[in-house]
Amino acid sequence: MKAPLGLAAAVVAAAALPLLGSDYAVGIGLSLAMWVALTQSWVLISGMAGYVSLGHVVFYGTGAYVMVLAWQQYPPWLAVLAGGIAAGVLALAIGWPVLRVRGPSFVILTFGVAELVKYVVVNVEGALGRFGRVLFGGPDLQTLYWAMLGLAVAASVLTYVVRRSRFGGGLIAIREDEDAAEAVGIPAAKLKLAAFALSAVIPGMVGAIMVMRSTYFEPLQVFSPVVSFTIVTMAVIGGSDDAPGPLFGAAFLVVLAETLWSTLPEAYMIAQGALLIAFVLFAPDGIHGRLTARRARSG
C-alpha cells in the first residue's frame, strides 16, 4: 500500500504547485506533465507492442491544429476533446494499412507520415493566407497546468492498467514473438491497431493544451520531429516496459534541460545524444529496468 499512497501524495503535491510556487516553477511542472503524458502514451504501442513510432508528434500537432481551427468558435475544453479524438482517428487511418505488415516499415512510415502531415498543414495554412496564428484570451497558466497534470495522471494510470490487463499481455506477446502470438490465437493486427489509436488520443489533447500555452501556432514548430525524438529518448532513458519508466525518463530529461539549457544549450543537445547512446548500449531497459533488476537481485 506504500507505493499507491506515496503516488497519491505526489499527485496532491503537484496539484498544489500553482498555489505555492512561482510561474517559473509552474511552467516547468507543465513541461514535465506534458512529457509524462506523451511518453506514457508512446509506451502503449512502442514499449509494449514493440512497434516504435518515430512520428508521435503528428498526434500532438493534430490536436494543436484542431484547437487552432476551433479557436473562439467552440469552448476550449471541447476543442481539447476534439483534438484527442482527431488524433485517435488519424492513428486508425495510418495504422489500418501499416500495422498489417511487420518490422521496420512501421518505424519509417510513422516518421514519413508525420513529415507529410506537417507540410500538408503548412500548405493549407499558406493557401488560407495564414502564416502563423496567434491565440489570445486562452485559459491562464494554472488552469492549463491542472489540465495537463490530469492528462499526465490519466496517461500513467492507462499504461499501468493496460500493462496488467489481458490486452497488455497480448501486446507484450506480440513484441516477444508475433508469429507465436498469432499461433496461439492473439489477434495481433487488431491489438496493434487498438494500441496505436489509444497511444494517439492523449497526445492529441496535450497538443491542444500546449498551443494555448504558447499562444502561437506555426506548423513547422508544432510538428517538429524533435518532439518525437525527445519522447523516444525519455522512454529509452526511463524504461518503456511499464508506467514508472516514463516518469523517470521525463523527470530526468526535464531537470537536465532546465539546468543545462539556460546556460549551455549546445551542451544540452550533446548530453541528450550521449545519454541516449549510453542507455541503449549499457542499460537498454532504462532507469526503471535497472532499479527493478537491482531489487530482484537483493530481494
Place this chain on the structure above:
Amino acid sequence: MTVLLSMELVAAGYGDAEVLREVSLSVREGSITALLGANGAGKTTVMRVLAGMLPPRNGIVRFAGNDVAGVAAWDRVAAGLALVPEGRQVFADFTIEENLRIGGCRRPAAKRTARLDEIYALFPRLLERRRQLAGSLSGGEQQMLALGRGLMSEPRLLLLDEPTLGLAPAMAAAVFDLIRRIREAGTTILIAEQDVRTTLQTADHAFVIENGRNVLAGPAAALLDDAAVRESYLGM
C-alpha cells in the same frame, strides 16, 4: 473417418521465391498424419499456410469442411486449428503459467483454468516450474511448454512443426510419447518432421514432399517398407 483438414493444389511462397509449387494433403479426423521431407522441402511453409499465417497464391485449404481462405490465424485457433511453431517460440519473459494461459486466450476464463489442470496432469514438469520464466527452461522443457500452450486452446487439430528439432534422443522419444497420448485424448495431429523413422512408426498416414511438390503418400507402415523411402530418408 472424415477428412478434418485438407489442402488442394496449394502454391505459396515469399516474394519471388516460390516454396510450394503444388501440394495437396488431407488429414483424417482422429489420425496422426505425418508431413515428411528434407530441409527446405517446404514443410514449414505448408504449416504456415494451414495455420493462416501465409496466404496461398493458389489452391484451397479446408478445415472441418469449410474453405478457410481469408480466415486470420488467430480466428483459426478459435475455430480449433492450432499451430505449435518450429523452434518452439515460447514467450521467454513470461512464466510457464502465463505462457499456458496465453495459449487459452480464446477460451472462456472458467474453461481456461480447468484446461490448465489437465495440461499440468499431462506435463508434471511444467506444474513444478509454473512460476519460472519460460526462458530458463531446457530445450526439451520448452518444447513441452509449446505443446501445452498449443493444447490450451482445446484444438480439434494440432499442427506440430518439427517438435523434436534439436532435442536429445531421449527427449525426442518423450515428445513422441506425448504426441500419442494427445491423440488418444481425442486431438487430431499433423506433424512435420525430419526424424522419418520414429515419425512413421508413430503416424497412421504420411505425405512426402520435395521441392514444393508431393512425391509420395500412403499409410505410414507401407512407407516404412517402401524402397524409395528407405533409400532416400532412412539411409538403408
